[in-house]
Amino acid sequence: MASVGIGGSDGTVAVRGNRRPVARYGLRFVALGYLLVLLAAPVAMVFYRAFQHGLGPIWSALTTGEARSAIEVTLIVAISAVVLNTIFGVGTALLLVRRRFPGRHLLDVLVDIPQAVSPIVVGLALILVYGKFGFFGSWIERNGIKIIFSLPGMVLATAFVSLPLVVRSVAPVLAELGDEQEQAARTLGASSWQTFRRITLPSIRDALAYGIVLSLARSLGEYGAVTVVSGHVIGKTLTLTLFIDERLQNFDEPAAYSAAVLLAIIAMGSLLISRRFRARSRSVV
Amino acid sequence: MSLPPNSALDDVSGPGVLARSASPISDSAVPSWWAQRSGKNSRGGTSLGLGLVTLYLSFLVLIPLGAVVWKSQSNGWSAFWRQVTTPEAWDALKLTLTISVGVALFNLVMGTVIAWVLVRDDFPGKAVVELFIDLPFALPTIVAGVVLLSLYGPRSPAHVNIAFTRTAITVALLFVTLPFVVRTVQPVLIELDRDMEAAAASLGASPFLIARRIILPNLVPAMLTGTGLAFARAIGEFGSVSLLSGNLPFRTEVSAVNIYNQIQSDNPVGAAAQSTVLLVVAFVVLFALDRLKRWGVHRG
Amino acid sequence: MRPLNRVFGVLAATGLLLAAGCSSSKSTNTAATAPASTVASSAASAVAGGNVTLNLVAYSTPQPAYAKLIAAFQKTPAGKNVKFTQSYGASGDQAAAVIAGQAADVVEFSLLTDMTKLVNKKLVATDWDANPEHGFVTDSVVSLVVRKGNPKGIKDWSDLIKPGVKVLTPNPFSSGSARWNIMAAYGAQIKAGDSEAQATDYLKSLFKNVIVQDASGSKALADFVGGAGDVLLSYENEAIYAQAKGQAVEYVIPSDTLLIENPVAVTTTTKHPVQAKAFVDFLYSQAGQQIFADIGYRPTVAGVTSTVNKFPLPTGLFNIGSLGGWPAVTTKFFDPTNGVITAIEKSNGVATTK
Numbered sequence: 015m016a017s018v019g020i021g022g023s024d025g026t027v028a029v030r031g032n033r034r035p036v037a038r039y040g041l042r043f044v045a046l047g048y049l050l051v052l053l054a055a056p057v058a059m060v061f062y063r064a065f066q067h068g069l070g071p072i073w074s075a076l077t078t079g080e081a082r083s084a085i086e087v088t089l090i091v092a093i094s095a096v097v098l099n100t101i102f103g104v105g106t107a108l109l110l111v112r113r114r115f116p117g118r119h120l121l122d123v124l125v126d127i128p129q130a131v132s133p134i135v136v137g138l139a140l141i142l143v144y145g146k147f148g149f150f151g152s153w154i155e156r157n158g159i160k161i162i163f164s165l166p167g168m169v170l171a172t173a174f175v176s177l178p179l180v181v182r183s184v185a186p187v188l189a190e191l192g193d194e195q196e197q198a199a200r201t202l203g204a205s206s207w208q209t210f211r212r213i214t215l216p217s218i219r220d221a222l223a224y225g226i227v228l229s230l231a232r233s234l235g236e237y238g239a240v241t242v243v244s245g246h247v248i249g250k251t252l253t254l255t256l257f258i259d260e261r262l263q264n265f266d267e268p269a270a271y272s273a274a275v276l277l278a279i280i281a282m283g284s285l286l287i288s289r290r291f292r293a294r295s296r297s298v299v
Numbered sequence: 300m301s302l303p304p305n306s307a308l309d310d311v312s313g314p315g316v317l318a319r320s321a322s323p324i325s326d327s328a329v330p331s332w333w334a335q336r337s338g339k340n341s342r343g344g345t346s347l348g349l350g351l352v353t354l355y356l357s358f359l360v361l362i363p364l365g366a367v368v369w370k371s372q373s374n375g376w377s378a379f380w381r382q383v384t385t386p387e388a389w390d391a392l393k394l395t396l397t398i399s400v401g402v403a404l405f406n407l408v409m410g411t412v413i414a415w416v417l418v419r420d421d422f423p424g425k426a427v428v429e430l431f432i433d434l435p436f437a438l439p440t441i442v443a444g445v446v447l448l449s450l451y452g453p454r455s456p457a458h459v460n461i462a463f464t465r466t467a468i469t470v471a472l473l474f475v476t477l478p479f480v481v482r483t484v485q486p487v488l489i490e491l492d493r494d495m496e497a498a499a500a501s502l503g504a505s506p507f508l509i510a511r512r513i514i515l516p517n518l519v520p521a522m523l524t525g526t527g528l529a530f531a532r533a534i535g536e537f538g539s540v541s542l543l544s545g546n547l548p549f550r551t552e553v554s555a556v557n558i559y560n561q562i563q564s565d566n567p568v569g570a571a572a573q574s575t576v577l578l579v580v581a582f583v584v585l586f587a588l589d590r591l592k593r594w595g596v597h598r599g
Numbered sequence: 600m601r602p603l604n605r606v607f608g609v610l611a612a613t614g615l616l617l618a619a620g621c622s623s624s625k626s627t628n629t630a631a632t633a634p635a636s637t638v639a640s641s642a643a644s645a646v647a648g649g650n651v652t653l654n655l656v657a658y659s660t661p662q663p664a665y666a667k668l669i670a671a672f673q674k675t676p677a678g679k680n681v682k683f684t685q686s687y688g689a690s691g692d693q694a695a696a697v698i699a700g701q702a703a704d705v706v707e708f709s710l711l712t713d714m715t716k717l718v719n720k721k722l723v724a725t726d727w728d729a730n731p732e733h734g735f736v737t738d739s740v741v742s743l744v745v746r747k748g749n750p751k752g753i754k755d756w757s758d759l760i761k762p763g764v765k766v767l768t769p770n771p772f773s774s775g776s777a778r779w780n781i782m783a784a785y786g787a788q789i790k791a792g793d794s795e796a797q798a799t800d801y802l803k804s805l806f807k808n809v810i811v812q813d814a815s816g817s818k819a820l821a822d823f824v825g826g827a828g829d830v831l832l833s834y835e836n837e838a839i840y841a842q843a844k845g846q847a848v849e850y851v852i853p854s855d856t857l858l859i860e861n862p863v864a865v866t867t868t869t870k871h872p873v874q875a876k877a878f879v880d881f882l883y884s885q886a887g888q889q890i891f892a893d894i895g896y897r898p899t900v901a902g903v904t905s906t907v908n909k910f911p912l913p914t915g916l917f918n919i920g921s922l923g924g925w926p927a928v929t930t931k932f933f934d935p936t937n938g939v940i941t942a943i944e945k946s947n948g949v950a951t952t953k
Contacts, residue, residue, distance in 0.1 A: 037506065038420060045416040046428070048409055052474055053434060059450040060442075102355050105348055113345045121352070123589060127360055129528065130581035132535025133440075134555045135574040138562055139363030142370050142571070146700025149366055155700075163701040174359055206344065235439030238537035238555070242562060245701045247654070247686045255439045255538075260687075262445075263659065263817040265824055265844050271449075274442045281437035285430055385935050386945045387772070453826030462827060463811040545811030546770060548944045560773045560814070563692035565716065569935075 057278065064268075064275040075272040083249040084257035084273070091165060091240075091253060092233035095172035099229055103180025104222065108214075110181070111188040128177045136174050137242025140167060163245030168253070171239035176232040183225030184218050187295050191217050220295035224288050231284035235277055364578065371571035382572040390549045391557040392576065398465065398553075399533035402472040407526045410480025411518065417481070418488040435477045440538025443474055447543055463545030468553060471539040476532050480525030487521040520591060527588040531581045651871045652682040653878060656703040658690035658713075658775060658861075659817035660837055661737070664894045668887055675886075677877040689815030690775030697722060697866070704869035705878055707736065707861060709775030709816070712925045714862040727864040735860040736882050737836075737896035740852055740913060741783035744823060744831040744838045747847040751829045755853045756787050758830075760804035765828040767811055769819045771933055771940055776816030778933065780832035781940060783857035785932075786922050790855045790915055799939060806947050824848065834859055839895030839908055855915030860899075 064072060075081060109115075110122055128136075143149045144161040154161060161167045195217070199209045215222075237255040244251045252260060254273050261270040372379045382388065417429055435443065447470060449455075452462040461467045491514065499509050537555040544551040554573055561570035655665060665685060672678035686693065686701070690709035694716050697703045706723070708714050714734070717723040728734030745753050751764060759766055769777035784805055788798035810828055813819040816837060823831040824846045838850035863882060865875040881887045888898040892905035922928055932939045 041412055042416050042420055042422060045409075045413045046422075049413065049428060049432075052470070052477065053431065056446040056450040056474075057434070059456075060446045063449055098355075102352065106352050109345065109348050109352060113348075115345055115349060121356075123585070124356060124360070126585065127364070127582075130531040130535070130578075130585050131364070132537060132555045132558070132574070132577055134537050134559050134562070135367060135535065135577060136363075138558065138567070138570050138574055139367045141562075141699060142366035142567065143363045149362070151700070160702075162699065163696065170359060174363075177360065231437045235437065235442070237439050237441045242559070245686055245696060246688050247684045250684055255441050258441055258445065262825075263815070263821045264662065265821060265841065265846060267825075270445065274445045277439050277442050278446075281434060281439075281442075282431070285433050285437055289430060381936075386941060387935060390945070448825075541814075546814065547809070547812050548770065548772070549947065560770065563689065563695045563773050563814075565691075565695045565698060566935075 060271065060274055060278065064271040071268050072272040072275070075266075075269040076276060078269070080249055080252075081257065081269065081273065084252050084254050087165070087168075087251065088234055088253040088255075091168045091172050092230060094169045095176060095233045096226060096229045098169070098173045099176055100180050100222070100226055102177070103225060103229075104184060104218075106181045107184040107188055107218075111185055112193055125178050125181050128174055131174075133171075133175060133236065133238025134242060136171055136239035140170055140174070140239075140243055144170070162243050163247075164251065167243040168240050168251065171243050172233045172236050175236055175239055176229045179228045179232060180222070180225035183228060183292075183295075184221050187218055187221035188214075218295075220291045224291035224295060227284050227288040227291065231281055231288075234280060367571045367574050367578070370567055371575040373571075374568055378568065379572045379575075382566075382569040383576055385569070387548045387552070388554075388557055388561075388569065388573055391552045391554045392573070394465070394468075394552070395534050395554040395577075396580070398468050398472060399530050402469060402476060402533050403526045403530035405473065406476050406480045406529045407522055410477075410525055410529075411484050411522055414481045414484040414488055418485060432481055433478050435475050440475065440536065441542060444471065444539035444542030447471060447474060447539065452543070462543055463547070463551065465544075465551055467543040467545070468540055468551060471543045472533045472536055475536055475539055476529035479529040479532065480522060483521045483525035483528070484518055487518055491517060523591055524588055527584045531584050534577055534580060650680050650682065651874045652684060653704040653869075653871060653875055654702045655683055655685045655705050655707075656693050656697055656701060657685070657687055657707040658693055658709040659687050659815045660709070660776070660834060660840075661707060661861075661896070662687045662817075663840060664891055664896065667890050667894070668882065671886060671890060672878055672881045675881065677874070678881065681874050681878070687817075689769075689773055689818075691773050692815070702868075703866050704871060704875040705863065705865055707863040709859075709861055710778060710925060711860070711862055711919075712929055713775055714864060715926070717864075717866070722866050722868060723864045724867055728862070730883070732883065732899045733860075734862045734864060735899050736863040736879075737861045737891050738899055739834040739836045739859040739861070739895075739897055740916065741779055741857045741859060742833060742835045742838055743851045743853065744820070744833050744841070744848050745829065745851060747849055749849055749851070753830050754851055756784055756801075756855070759784070760801065760808060764808050764830065765810045766805065766808045766830055766832065767813075767819050767823050767828040768809055768832040769816050770812035770814055772935065773814045774816055774819075776819070776834065777812070777832075778929075779834070779857060779859050781932070782919060782922055782928060784832070786857055786917055787853060787855035787915070789922075790917060799943070802940070803943050803946065806943050835897070835910075836895035843895070852911065852913050853915075854913050855917070856913050858916055858918040860918070861896075 076085075106121070106125060110118065110125075131139075141148060141162050144154060144167060145151055146155060146162070148154075148162075159166075161170070195213050196209050199213050204212070235255060236253075237259075240253055241256055241259070244253070244256060246252060246256065246260070248260070254277055258270045258273045258277075261267075261273065371382075383392070413432070417425065417432075438446070447467075448462060450457065451459050451467075451470065453460055461470060495513050496509050499513055500506075504512075535555055536553070537559065540553055541556050541559075544553070544556075546552050546556050548557075554577055558570045558573045558577075561567075561573065655669075657665065662685070669683050669685075673681060684702075686696075688696070690713045693701075693706070694708060694713040697706060697717060698720050703722075706714070706717065714723060714727070718725055718727065743753055743759070745751065751758070753759070753764070758764065768780045771777040771781055781802065785798050785802055788801045789795070793801065811819075811822060813822055816833060819831060820833055820837050820841060822828075823833075824841060833850075835850060835852065838848060841848050842850075863879060865872065865879055869875045882891075883900060885900070885903060888900045888903040889905070892898045892903055892910075893907045895908055897910050898905075919925055919928065923931070930938075933941070935941055
């Protein structure tokens with residue numbers, strides 16, 4: 015099966031279209047115009063509004079106690095979710111690609127489920143299981159554990175929505191690479207752990223990094239699922255996205271826009287970084 | 300993110316790869332006792348790994364989603380139906396599905412056009428465009444809402460104010476689903492064998508005929524995959540829509556917002572019922588896509 | 600070739616999760632590792648020697664009031680070393696969250712029915728309203744918030760149904776504030792002599808002019824200030840707050856309007872009943888009520904006036920009792936299937952299909 019080529023500009027110049035410049039320019043105009051109106055202009059507008067009065071207001075907006083807690087909470091929640099999903103992701107990818115077992119195709123489909131679930135439904139689902147009156151609610155209460163309306167619940171919600179990302183980044187590369195090297199290592203006497211650490215992991219390193227960056231970006235930006243399970247406790251369970259919401263309600267547009275721009279910059283940065291990793295992972299094959 | 304939404308198994312469903320990743324016992328020249336040992340280890344290891352993965356999936360995804368379905372019918376199926384068909388909920392559902400289908404179809408066309416331009420055309424700044432197509436994927440939904448509101452809301456400097464209308468829902472959904480079709484079609488376009496096109500062209504076929512008869516059929520599976528994913532994403536969108544649409548019951552309230560309201564109004568059964576409907580719709584779409592991909596692979 | 604690291608990894612991750620959950624239940628601070636600071640001081644752990652943390656869960660609008668109230672309370676002997684966590688949101692949302700298990704020691708809601716929900720679930724004692732103020736810590740009135748200079752010349756309820764006037768009010772199915780607004784509009788028509796049918800028709804016309812229904816009163820105000828609409832139905836104190844924040848708005852109090860009463864209570868699940876009650880007592884004290892008054896709420900305790908805000912008494916002020924009380928009103932108007940408002944919203948939606 016053909017591997018996906020290096021995404022992004024591959025420098026091909028359309029040869030075919032030279033004979034019909036109208037069509038070519040027409041398509042280009044439509045595409046770029048659409049992107050301008052829908053994507054570029056609004057994003058530029060937000061940046062303009064945020065940076066209108068220089069960096070000063072943004073800095074002070076983002077260094078208030080509340081903003082700093084929001085950043086801390088966001089990082090804790092996102093990183094925890096990414097760690098969980100990375101472990102799960104690598105394991106599942108290995109299983110799906112290197113193993114055969116009944117239900118393999120089912121597992122493959124199940125991994126994709128989070129993509130189809132509305133974030134609000136994610137929140138509801140978690141409350142119904144881990145909330146006070148949920149399935150495990152009484153057991154959770156009795157042991158004094160707090161999940162919903164506390165950080166663990168938010169980690170679960172975030173892990174849910176970013177579940178497939180590492181699997182889907184690593185699996186194709188694993189498949190393309192084949193396992194001859196791993197087999198060879200085993201015949202030479204390496205243990206599973208050694209094989210994994212010395213052979214498998216380095217070979218998927220770029221794909222894994224790509225998946226982790228994707229996961230992180232997704233986790234940092236989750237809103238809908240987290241707003242349901244958060245409890246909105248100021249300084250404790252507000253992520254940056256919830257912070258934006260809260261600031262908008264308190265007429266603090268500068269703070270809301272500052273946080274929005276911060277998240278937008280993080281999103282763009284992660285796009286850039288992940289592209290590099292993806293390109294490198296493809297070029298390895 | 301430019302994540303190929305193809306199944307991980309796509310690449311391994313061909314006979315060659317499967318044989319490669321099958322148990323090494325038959326192929327290797329190692330002593331049988333060694334092979335057996337690693338074989339047993341593999342099987343045991345597989346079971347353990349599978350068990351852990353299943354556990355994680357269950358506690359994080361399957362049980363919670365099961366709880367939603369279970370809760371939705373906890374007062375009986377007639378109550379379920381009643382909750383789904385309350386005037387407000389039913390209207391929200393109709394609105395959500397209608398606009399999502401429209402958005403998905405629009406993306407079908409627009410996404411293909413954009414993918415085409417990105418692959419077959421060249422212009423200054425293409426690399427930048429290429430990169431930021433994925434922005435809606437990476438951007439938090441509420442930031443998407445803020446972004447659209449700033450330019451197309453009440454304080455729009457261009458005096459374009461679509462806030463609190465159905466148009467706003469459409470625009471928000473178009474924004475968040477932008478990358479889907481583009482990113483599924485693009486890889487296929489890149490891999491496309493140009494020989495057939497060249498041959499057809501040399502035989503005198505017009506570019507349109509070539510596009511229609513040679514290129515498009517190859518793109519259709521990818522286009523449909525992307526469209527389905529865009530649809531599934533659209534029906535569940537909350538953050539950007541709730542900021543932009545005004546959430547007017549019976550006018551601009553989508554299902555996700557209504558579900559949220561039901562949760563907060565202490566009506567978990569109603570929320571769960573509507574959620575179940577959305578889940579079923581999305582799963583049917585995903586399932587159909589999976590079938591389509593398999594069919595497409597065997598055909599191609 | 601089963602990587603053992605995954606076994607360890609999953610176990611470690613599970614451990615991490617449980618540890619985060621356990622440690623967050625041990626200390627009343629929910630952040631597992633981060634020393635997030637709140638309005639109160641960032642002193643040591645909440646469990647050590649006499650330090651108490653109260654969880655305040657309230658509806659959206661009193662957030663700025665509580666910032667001051669908490670600080671003032673902490674200066675009193677009863678409030679020394681008491682720390683607070685605060686959560687604000689739409690009244691109905693917050694009630695639902697507390698019912699679903701959100702930690703709360705003191706709760707304040709926008710309307711009585713949200714408190715009643717908690718009483719029904721035994722989260723608040725049945726005698727919560729046994730004080731002279733009947734459990735209501737602040738009052739306000741429904742007012743019409745307009746742009747500075749009142750360009751559309753809105754003075755009374757009748758101006759709201761004029762064609763071309765864009766009205767904002769929150770979604771009555773999630774926001775307590777919205778219900779006050781709607782019943783004020785309805786009640787004003789009744790008071791002016793309309794029959795029930797005519798008053799309902801008024802509401803129909805009113806809703807035709809409503810362009811956005813946010814989830815909460817605060818969100819609606821934020822939208823209005825952000826440029827949406829011509830007039831916002833809101834609490835008087837919201838308008839005062841917006842003005843204090845330099846927003847270019849004014850407000851008009853119609854002569855016939857509804858008295859808003861906001862209930863506060865200590866929960867039955869509180870681990871610190873003494874301090875929680877002390878805080879609530881502080882809210883009713885002269886000092887507390889003064890803070891409320893200066894921010895824009897009408898005090899419920901006699902003898903408290905504000906130098907900052909004037910609270911004119913509307914000549915036609917009525918309360919929800921005259922309309923039948925919240926339980927009856929909720930059933931009649933806000934039932935999701937048969938309510939009067941449901942029918943109105945639906946008929947407007949169908950009629951204005953774009």
